[in-house]
Amino acid sequence: xxxxxxxxKYFSKNALFKNYSQKFTHDKTCLSAPNGIGKTTLLCMIAxxxxxxxxxxxxxxxxxxxxxxxxxxxxxxxxxxxxxPAKELLNLTSTAWQCDFPAELIHDFQFDPFLNTxxxxxxxxxxxxxxxxxxxxxxxxxxxLDEPTAALxxxxxxxxxxxxxxxxxMVLMTSHEPEPFLQVGFHCVPLIPKPxx
Amino acid sequence: xLYYYRYRKASFVLSLQGIGQQIQQFxxxxxxxxxxxxxxxxAILFMGIGKIVESDSPATQVQxxxxxxAAQSFILLVFRDAVLDSTHRRYHHTILTQTxxxxxxxxxxxxxxxxxxxxxxxxxxxxxxxxxxxxxQLILFVVTQFFVALCFIYRPLGTGSGLLLAAAIALYATNIxxxxxxxNLIILGCSTLLPxxxxxxxxxxxxxxxxxxxxxxxxxxxxxxxxLSALVLWFGVILETERPDLVANYVPGLVTLILLWWxxxxxxxxxxxxxxxxxxxxxxxxxxxxxxxxxxxxxAAIGFSVPVYILLGMTVVSLLPYVFLPLLVLSxxxxxxxxxxxxxxxxxxxxxxxxxx
Numbered sequence: 003x004x005x006x007x008x009x010x011k012y013f014s015k016n017a018l019f020k021n022y023s024q025k026f027t028h029d030k031t032c033l034s035a036p037n038g039i040g041k042t043t044l045l046c047m048i049a050x051x052x053x054x055x056x057x058x059x060x061x062x063x064x065x066x067x068x069x070x071x072x073x074x075x076x077x078x079x080x081x082x083x084x085x086x087p088a089k090e091l092l093n094l095t096s097t098a099w100q101c102d103f104p105a106e107l108i109h110d111f112q113f114d115p116f117l118n119t120x121x122x123x124x125x126x127x128x129x130x131x132x133x134x135x136x137x138x139x140x141x142x143x144x145x146x147l148d149e150p151t152a153a154l155x156x157x158x159x160x161x162x163x164x165x166x167x168x169x170x171x172m173v174l175m176t177s178h179e180p181e182p183f184l185q186v187g188f189h190c191v192p193l194i195p196k197p198x199x
Numbered sequence: 200x201l202y203y204y205r206y207r208k209a210s211f212v213l214s215l216q217g218i219g220q221q222i223q224q225f226x227x228x229x230x231x232x233x234x235x236x237x238x239x240x241x242a243i244l245f246m247g248i249g250k251i252v253e254s255d256s257p258a259t260q261v262q263x264x265x266x267x268x269a270a271q272s273f274i275l276l277v278f279r280d281a282v283l284d285s286t287h288r289r290y291h292h293t294i295l296t297q298t299x300x301x302x303x304x305x306x307x308x309x310x311x312x313x314x315x316x317x318x319x320x321x322x323x324x325x326x327x328x329x330x331x332x333x334x335x336q337l338i339l340f341v342v343t344q345f346f347v348a349l350c351f352i353y354r355p356l357g358t359g360s361g362l363l364l365a366a367a368i369a370l371y372a373t374n375i376x377x378x379x380x381x382x383n384l385i386i387l388g389c390s391t392l393l394p395x396x397x398x399x400x401x402x403x404x405x406x407x408x409x410x411x412x413x414x415x416x417x418x419x420x421x422x423x424x425x426x427l428s429a430l431v432l433w434f435g436v437i438l439e440t441e442r443p444d445l446v447a448n449y450v451p452g453l454v455t456l457i458l459l460w461w462x463x464x465x466x467x468x469x470x471x472x473x474x475x476x477x478x479x480x481x482x483x484x485x486x487x488x489x490x491x492x493x494x495x496x497x498x499a500a501i502g503f504s505v506p507v508y509i510l511l512g513m514t515v516v517s518l519l520p521y522v523f524l525p526l527l528v529l530s531x532x533x534x535x536x537x538x539x540x541x542x543x544x545x546x547x548x549x550x551x552x553x554x555x556x
Contacts, residue, residue, distance in 0.1 A: 046477060050480060050481075051476075051477035051478075051480040053480070070481055070483050074481075075481060079477065080481055081474065081478055082478055083409070083413075085412070085413065085416040085417070086400075087400045090402065090403035090412065091403075093404055094403050094409065097405055098405075098482040099482070118400065
């Protein structure tokens, strides 16, 4: 379970979240909201990669100091070092988190031919595949996916739906095309930050 | 086809303005400091080119020629993206039917940002046709300048490697004509045979290998600093030979110069960490990544300045620039203009202390 309590988040002087609270209790949740509401920002805050906010985020009712230790995030919002080839980015993640090199995921995503391509030279679909592999390989208790099917080919979309439906941990994702995920048991939760009175 | 040239002109001007803005503050500070030497420096460059026409020592001619070709490569390194319009290079093919126009526009842009070639042409013009026909080595040098510049903008890795190889030959060559012919052939060979970019990648498993891979992919970031440090050291050695009585006065200045460009390395490293905070947070390595920037910059700055003390001697007061080194790195991380201000203050303070103690 992920619990968010009284979060305040500002960009410059504009409040994106003000006193926002929410509980995600279902194991498979799909956040829905129009563009610009703060879905990606919320995922980044939960994943511990955006620390500039006030409030409380609890995982299984506990405040975890470094949430990135147990939360993996796949998002366009994470700027990977552009000069590194995909293989080296995965190597770095593998060493940093002491997990196996994701040979099976790479094969199933049909990503093998692009392993030696620099991140900056990958197509947007392949960038998305790399982000997904990079998050999935860690097998964390919490998996956050930001628009996982955006720019993916049909085979990639089918595969990610299959993978997340069988994922053992909690999956929280955002998607503007949630139907395939809803069909495999995802719960749709609208993201409506409530402005404080 | 005029529309294409109009586009290239607009894009080129815009790129130059961008470069101007980037170096404005920093450049102004340095120019303010060295303005009294600026005319002298230009005169030295003209004299250097003049030495290629006439010199008592053939070895000096060869070394000056190589030095000027290396210097032009550093200048072109700054302007390469503007000359090629690299950001929109693929766009050119959507509005062009023949690539000859693209190459022509590249060539013209190259001439505009090539001050050393322009200086050579000025000397050629001032000599007049009759004298020029007798100074064939100058004509060959001008051709070499343009050829090396062209190779450099299209094939920087091959040309850079060729120049390093030519530097070794310059130590032994005693005939300027044969040297320039050999240099052209070496550059041609290296540009043709070596790949446009580095093909192999370094296995990245941690911060050390990450930075190794960064250096491998951005070798010019280090190369120009290494060459400038070597030049400062060379200058120091010459100074010690010519005026050994003054050398102690110059040591803090020489060290402060080396610290300037090595602390500015932080400007190049910063985007990889501070521009990718969420990436490093996702690996839980943000703090160690930030520390690694400091370790690299401090180690490089000290490592490349220590030879000055080893060769020219050291006193406790002459070590003062090191006290300001962390401040230099900190200001470099804030921005080039901050670094320029801090560096200037460091220089003044170092010499004030030197005079007082």
